Amino acid sequence: MPLRSAACCALLLACASVAAQAAVTPLQSAQQLRAAGRLDEAIAALRSILARDPGNGEARLELAFALEQAGDLVAARYHLELALGAELAPAQKDRALLDLRRIREASTTASFAINTLPPVRSRTVVDSAGNATTVTGDGSYGLGIVANGRLALGDDLRNFVRGTVDWRDYGGRLDDFLFGQASAGRVFRAQRTTYSAEVGALASQYQRRHWYTGGLLQGGATVYVDHELTWTTTALARRIEFTDLKGATANQAYLFSDLRRVRPGSIAYGVGATAGASRARDDWRGFDYGELRASWLREFRGGVIVEARTGAAVAKYRAIEPGFTRMRRDVSGVIGLDFTLREWSVFALAPRFSVAYTRLDSNVDTYDSRRATVGVGLTSSY
Numbered sequence: 001m002p003l004r005s006a007a008c009c010a011l012l013l014a015c016a017s018v019a020a021q022a023a024v025t026p027l028q029s030a031q032q033l034r035a036a037g038r039l040d041e042a043i044a045a046l047r048s049i050l051a052r053d054p055g056n057g058e059a060r061l062e063l064a065f066a067l068e069q070a071g072d073l074v075a076a077r078y079h080l081e082l083a084l085g086a087e088l089a090p091a092q093k094d095r096a097l098l099d100l101r102r103i104r105e106a107s108t109t110a111s112f113a114i115n116t117l118p119p120v121r122s123r124t125v126v127d128s129a130g131n132a133t134t135v136t137g138d139g140s141y142g143l144g145i146v147a148n149g150r151l152a153l154g155d156d157l158r159n160f161v162r163g164t165v166d167w168r169d170y171g172g173r174l175d176d177f178l179f180g181q182a183s184a185g186r187v188f189r190a191q192r193t194t195y196s197a198e199v200g201a202l203a204s205q206y207q208r209r210h211w212y213t214g215g216l217l218q219g220g221a222t223v224y225v226d227h228e229l230t231w232t233t234t235a236l237a238r239r240i241e242f243t244d245l246k247g248a249t250a251n252q253a254y255l256f257s258d259l260r261r262v263r264p265g266s267i268a269y270g271v272g273a274t275a276g277a278s279r280a281r282d283d284w285r286g287f288d289y290g291e292l293r294a295s296w297l298r299e300f301r302g303g304v305i306v307e308a309r310t311g312a313a314v315a316k317y318r319a320i321e322p323g324f325t326r327m328r329r330d331v332s333g334v335i336g337l338d339f340t341l342r343e344w345s346v347f348a349l350a351p352r353f354s355v356a357y358t359r360l361d362s363n364v365d366t367y368d369s370r371r372a373t374v375g376v377g378l379t380s381s382y
Helices: 002-023 026-035 039-052 057-070 073-083 090-106
Strands: 109-117 123-126 132-135 142-153 159-169 177-189 193-206 210-224 229-242 249-263 267-280 287-300 304-317 329-341 350-362 369-379
Touching (some): 039 057, 073 090, 109 350, 159 193
Antiparallel strands (some): 109 142, 109 369, 177 193, 249 267, 267 287
16 A cells, blocks of 8 residues: 555656646746856747747847847847837836847947038137237138947957047138047946946147147946936046147046936936046146036937937136136037937938037137037937
């Protein structure tokens, strides 16, 4: 009798084990493989599920997570975007949105714009050597070209290179300006935080005859508080040498902090602040700087993205510049409106139109300026 009871118990346990195994669905099996770190097997299993059921949003989402975990962020982004178009539980949708934002912000971006510049008014400019030059405003407009790019490298998008070119031409007058900057860096990711570090070089020509060159170090962190709210803090250090002015150097440091919230309905808004300082051997080149800014963005029907932005800044210099009688203090403000036509994209670049007005009031009249700018360009930011 005891032998028969033992046999019955063994049979019942075997049946229970078989039933438990039968109760594990292919999706659950793939999830277990991913949790165990067997990513290749999990990805293969999930692709098999989707081959039979392409509309399975949960399997699509699991595949995106597995690809992200394996470091293939390009494929992960593709499947996240498909998953968001399927039926998902609210918690799953939140997780998908959060991961998609992280991957989008790490991806390659580019923008290019041609801007009309306002005419230069007549004024006298005194350079660092005390030489006075009269800038004659003839009422003609200038042309500006601004290009920015960030190229992500590798399937995991961890390494990147970045570049900026800003050129303004007024037909050979002292307001001509050329600036270029290039850097390379790496991204480090935690669960809800992305860190970055980069090193680079810059060069600029201004007032037609002066040059400065320099190097920069930059580091930052982006905290994804939830799928809507992002907090980014960046520290930038630069050392500049004025190549045609012997011994003239400047050390600069800036701290940027921005909060951005993306709401349902393709609405986003953000606020930010910047604090900075420049210290130079020539005290009049040194200054303290502060800025506040805000933005609002919304996507309307037809893929029309409208972004409004505004900001105000104060710069206080540390000594009297040669040729002047008072210490310089500038207050500036900007307001702008951008229109991006996302559905008109060609090669992932969408046309963008922008208008902006900038005003700078200085207690040294030479530096007062009013700029109304109209621009047209291309962007991949969206």
